[in-house]
Amino acid sequence: KPRVLSGIQPTADSFHLGNYLGAVRQWVALQETHDAFYFIADLHAITVEHDPKLLRKRTRVSVAQLLALGLDPDRATLFVQSQIPEHAELGWVMQCLAGFGEASRMTQFKDKSAKQSVDRVTVGLFAYPVLQAADILLYRPQYVPVGEDQRQHLELTRDLAHRFNTRYGKAFQPPEAYILKGTAKIYDLQEPSAKMSKSASSPGGIIELLDDPKVSAKKIRSAVTDTGREVVFDQENKPGVSNLLSIYSALTGREIDELQTAYEGKGYGDLKKDLGEIVADFVTPVRDQVKSYMDDPAELDKVLARGAERAREVAAGTLARVYDKLGFLAGR
Ligand code: ATP
Ligand code: MG
Numbered sequence: 001k002p003r004v005l006s007g008i009q010p011t012a013d014s015f016h017l018g019n020y021l022g023a024v025r026q027w028v029a030l031q032e033t034h035d036a037f038y039f040i041a042d043l044h045a046i047t048v049e050h051d052p053k054l055l056r057k058r059t060r061v062s063v064a065q066l067l068a069l070g071l072d073p074d075r076a077t078l079f080v081q082s083q084i085p086e087h088a089e090l091g092w093v094m095q096c097l098a099g100f101g102e103a104s105r106m107t108q109f110k111d112k113s114a115k116q117s118v119d120r121v122t123v124g125l126f127a128y129p130v131l132q133a134a135d136i137l138l139y140r141p142q143y144v145p146v147g148e149d150q151r152q153h154l155e156l157t158r159d160l161a162h163r164f165n166t167r168y169g170k171a172f173q174p175p176e177a178y179i180l181k182g183t184a185k186i187y188d189l190q191e192p193s194a195k196m197s198k199s200a201s202s203p204g205g206i207i208e209l210l211d212d213p214k215v216s217a218k219k220i221r222s223a224v225t226d227t228g229r230e231v232v233f234d235q236e237n238k239p240g241v242s243n244l245l246s247i248y249s250a251l252t253g254r255e256i257d258e259l260q261t262a263y264e265g266k267g268y269g270d271l272k273k274d275l276g277e278i279v280a281d282f283v284t285p286v287r288d289q290v291k292s293y294m295d296d297p298a299e300l301d302k303v304l305a306r307g308a309e310r311a312r313e314v315a316a317g318t319l320a321r322v323y324d325k326l327g328f329l330a331g332r
Contacts, residue, residue, distance in 0.1 A: 004034045004178065005141040007041040007081065007132075008066075010058035011048075011198050014210035015065050017279070018186035018196035021250045022147030026180060028070040030145060036076035037139050037311060038066065043081045043088065044132070047125040048112075048199070061290065063300050065209060068289035079307035081135065086315035090134035091127070093322060097160050097167075098130045107152060112199075133157040137172050138315045144175050148184035149195055151177055168325040171318070183250045189223040192239035213284045217276030220244070231263035231271050241268065248275050251282055 006027055008019060015024065027038050040062045045055055059080060071078060081087050103109070106129045113121040124131075129152075136144055136157050144154055154177040161172035188194045188205035196206050207216050226238040233256050235242045248271070249256050263271055293300060323332060 001033070001035040002143065003037065003139065003141040004030045004143045004145055005037040005039075005136055005139045005175075006145050007039045007044075007135060008062060009041045009044050009198070010055060010062045011045050012208075013058060013061065014208035015062070016186075016196050016198060016201070016209065017207040017247065018147065019198070020069060020209065021183040021186055021247070022180075023145060024066065024069050024071075025183070025250075026145040026178065027066075027076070030143075030178075031072060031076040034143070037141070037314075038071065038076055038078055039084075039135070039311070040080045041132075041135070043091075044128055047122055047128050049120075060297055060300050061210075061294065063304060064290045064293035065286070067293055067300075067303075068286045069209075073303045073307060077307050077310045078303060079311040080304055083304070083308040084138075084311050084315050086138055086312070086319045087131070087135055090138050090315075090319055090322060091131040093164075093326065094130045094134045094137075094160055095127055097163055098133075098156070102156065102159075103127065103130060106156070108149065129153045129156055130160070133160045136175055137161055138318050139311075140173055140314075140318060141175050142173070143178040145178040147186075147195075148179055151179065164322075164325075171322050171325055182246060182256075186247065187239060187243040189219055189240075189243070192224060192243050207279060207283075209283050209286050210290060211283065213280035213287070216283055217280045220276040220279055221272045223272060225268045225272075229267050231266065231268065232260055241271070244271060244275055248278065251278050 006023060008015065008023065027036065030036055040059050042055065042059050045058070063078065066078060067073070103126060109126055109129065112125060132153050133156055137160070146154065154175070158174040161174040164171055186196045188196050188201045189207070190202055190205035194200070198206075204219055204222060207219060223240060223244060225240040225244075228238065231241060231245070232238065233242045233245050245256050245259055248254070248259055320332070324330065
């Protein structure tokens with residue numbers, strides 16, 4: 001079976017619809033056909049100021065959400081990044097391979113650091129895409145299912161893999177991004193030029209899976225829409241309506257064309273009302289299941305312990321090979 005790997009940061013109390021449609025939904029589908037590794041990226045969550053108590057809770061809630069959304073720990077390897085020391089270890093190696101200028105060109109770093117004063121921006125935040133390259137390469141996956149915002153980081157990962165192979169001998173296979181067209185970028189409901197984001201979206205702009213479903217429906221009804229009244233997909237001129245249509249299509253499996261026909265002669269209000277209900281119906285069972293998983297944190301930790309064991313086997317193998325090629329003495 002070809003291997004896939006991906007991760008998500010425990011940087012909020014809930015995942016949002018973009019995380020699900022852009023990434024986690026594909027993770028669930030791929031576990032059937034691929035040797036799948038998925039992890040909670042807690043090392044990345046400390047690149048910005050964080051509260052340890054919250055982080056612990058959010059890590060477990062993240063796992064609970066993955067299970068509620070359909071990940072099966074018997075088919076996919078589910079683990080927490082910090083429990084596999086090889087991530088930090090290969091991360092250092094990658095830092096010694098990545099160029100300062102190269103890392104400086106990462107647009108997510110530029111965006112995330114722009115909001116803070118220079119002395120608050122950590123070296124860790126700067127190095128985050130480089131650690132991410134290590135996260136990926138440790139598992140030697142063929143595909144990495146992510147949203148569009150991760151494309152540049154995947155390119156960096158491929159470049160670093162290639163550079164290592166050329167300099168020290170082949171240890172990695174450059175992985176490919178697996179990005180689905182229709183849902184690669186779900187936009188903020190209040191600011192449809194920006195992606196929906198855990199850390200940057202305003203409460204009104206983000207559909208959190210664990211929100212009260214009534215609140216989610218209301219947020220859809222108050223989404224920013226565009227001038228005109230026709231329900232048509234037009235990313236350039238009608239980003240707000242187009243975003244709603246993408247979400248609608250993804251959650252119902254109905255083609256955008258079909259939706260445009262169905263809403264002919266109706267207005268934005270009808271579209272939003274219907275989509276509000278669709279979203280509420282989608283999140284309701286997820287929310288209930290997350291609650292029941294959270295009632296038994298010991299069981300979650302057991303799932304993670306099993307995942308860590310499997311992940312570590314693969315990660316340790318890769319790191320040993322890398323250390324050898326670098327000229328480190330054996331016996332780590
Ligand atoms: P943060 O703001 O803390 O970076 P995030 O919302 O970007 O949080 P991540 O944990 O960084 O979420 O990303 C998890 C996965 O979700 C990644 O594969 C990412 O590409 C995908 N993703 C994030 N936001 C969106 C979005 N708006 N549309 C589609 N996919 C998304
Ligand atoms: Mg992100």
